[in-house]
Amino acid sequence: MDLDFLKPLLERSGPWASAYLETNRATEDGAKIQKLRDRSVIAQLVDAGTDPATLRAVAERLAAEAASAAPPGRALFATAGEIVLDLPLPVAPPAVEVTWSGLPHIAPLVFLRTDEPDCQVALIDRTGADLERWHSFGRERMGTAEGEQWQGRGHRSIPEDRYEWHYTNKVEDAWDETAEIIAAEIARRCPQDGGTLLVLAGDARERKAVRERLPQQLRNLAVEVENGSRAPGASTENLARQIEEARSRYARERVRRTLDAFRAARGRPGEHRESTVETAPGPAAEGVPAVVEAAREHQVATLLLGHDASDAGRPVWVGTGAYDIAVGRTEAKGWGFGRAEEARADDALLRACVAADSEVLVVPEDMTGPAGGLGAVLRWTPGPTPTAV
Numbered sequence: 001m002d003l004d005f006l007k008p009l010l011e012r013s014g015p016w017a018s019a020y021l022e023t024n025r026a027t028e029d030g031a032k033i034q035k036l037r038d039r040s041v042i043a044q045l046v047d048a049g050t051d052p053a054t055l056r057a058v059a060e061r062l063a064a065e066a067a068s069a070a071p072p073g074r075a076l077f078a079t080a081g082e083i084v085l086d087l088p089l090p091v092a093p094p095a096v097e098v099t100w101s102g103l104p105h106i107a108p109l110v111f112l113r114t115d116e117p118d119c120q121v122a123l124i125d126r127t128g129a130d131l132e133r134w135h136s137f138g139r140e141r142m143g144t145a146e147g148e149q150w151q152g153r154g155h156r157s158i159p160e161d162r163y164e165w166h167y168t169n170k171v172e173d174a175w176d177e178t179a180e181i182i183a184a185e186i187a188r189r190c191p192q193d194g195g196t197l198l199v200l201a202g203d204a205r206e207r208k209a210v211r212e213r214l215p216q217q218l219r220n221l222a223v224e225v226e227n228g229s230r231a232p233g234a235s236t237e238n239l240a241r242q243i244e245e246a247r248s249r250y251a252r253e254r255v256r257r258t259l260d261a262f263r264a265a266r267g268r269p270g271e272h273r274e275s276t277v278e279t280a281p282g283p284a285a286e287g288v289p290a291v292v293e294a295a296r297e298h299q300v301a302t303l304l305l306g307h308d309a310s311d312a313g314r315p316v317w318v319g320t321g322a323y324d325i326a327v328g329r330t331e332a333k334g335w336g337f338g339r340a341e342e343a344r345a346d347d348a349l350l351r352a353c354v355a356a357d358s359e360v361l362v363v364p365e366d367m368t369g370p371a372g373g374l375g376a377v378l379r380w381t382p383g384p385t386p387t388a389v
Helices: 004-011 030-048 052-063 107-112 163-191 204-212 216-221 237-265 290-297 329-334 346-357
Strands: 016-022 073-079 084-089 098-100 118-125 128-135 138-146 194-200 222-224 284-286 299-307 315-318 341-344 359-363 374-378
Touching: 004 084, 004 107, 004 346, 016 030, 030 098, 052 073, 073 107, 073 341, 098 290, 107 299, 107 346, 107 359, 118 163, 118 204, 118 237, 128 163, 138 163, 138 359, 163 204, 163 346, 194 204, 194 216, 194 237, 204 222, 216 222, 237 284, 237 299, 237 359, 284 290, 290 299, 290 329, 290 346, 299 346, 315 329, 341 346, 346 359, 346 374
Parallel strands: 118 194, 194 222, 299 359
Antiparallel strands: 016 073, 016 098, 073 084, 118 128, 128 138, 284 374, 299 374, 315 341
């Protein structure tokens, strides 16, 4: 999971009001229930000691929630009288959760926003492709790639003075040129960082030709599906089902590869290992002390979080900087953290991961993750600490 969307939270010092609540009003009494939920949020913030300006900002935002087309849930983060982030959630939180704390309580987001990647979808035929982005909240059009059409270049039928094979070769050449154009447009638009799944749909011959012409990294990320059409009004039901299946498989495979690398490196502190796994270039850390140290040193490449992690709510000490994180108060003083205070381990580690552009993966309940539910695959191994003289 890419946490870039949380970077605005790094620009403020807090304290923070964080609220997770269901916002779906599909039922007959949905509006009434929503008002009761809103009152509950405000009452809990009052009890927690939230300042009046921030209370007002949260209350006004909740009151402005649209009566129709509301998402299943929302997450709000506010400080100093301003809503800093208002995030729709693809699933409703299991219960209203409200906090007033030094750090924004971002840990629930990791479990409420899906690990399944966004998809770049190319609906391909022999004249071109429609490019779309599919994500948890729907789909959006990204552009088109229009290719060569031999019959459109001055000939409405096969010329009588041409051999059929010659005409056929010209048409196939045009299809190949179209595949080149589509592949180039996909390569221009699709991220190649492993976080976006590329789905090729539509005409079987043409989508295979497009795949063959993609850069190797994109080719490795691409999957082909049988359904999908550029035709106006074409049904997307089967295509949507296949894309959801592909997203789920891709997400699980990323977690599995990362866990394999984590297990291989676990228990080998200080040893640099060459790795062929793209998500795991270095060794591993497990448990709060080791992961905290790695986060403080900007070493975390991928943070692994388990469901119901026993270490997630363990208290740590944080300062004003994103990497100011220590296991105990004495250690925090030793590092010279300004305004050191207690925070949840998961919130503090996630804040550091946002700053370090680290990836975060949730370990499915049917997979065995790190002990205590917290672990990390690291970017590098620090060298030995110089001895003071």
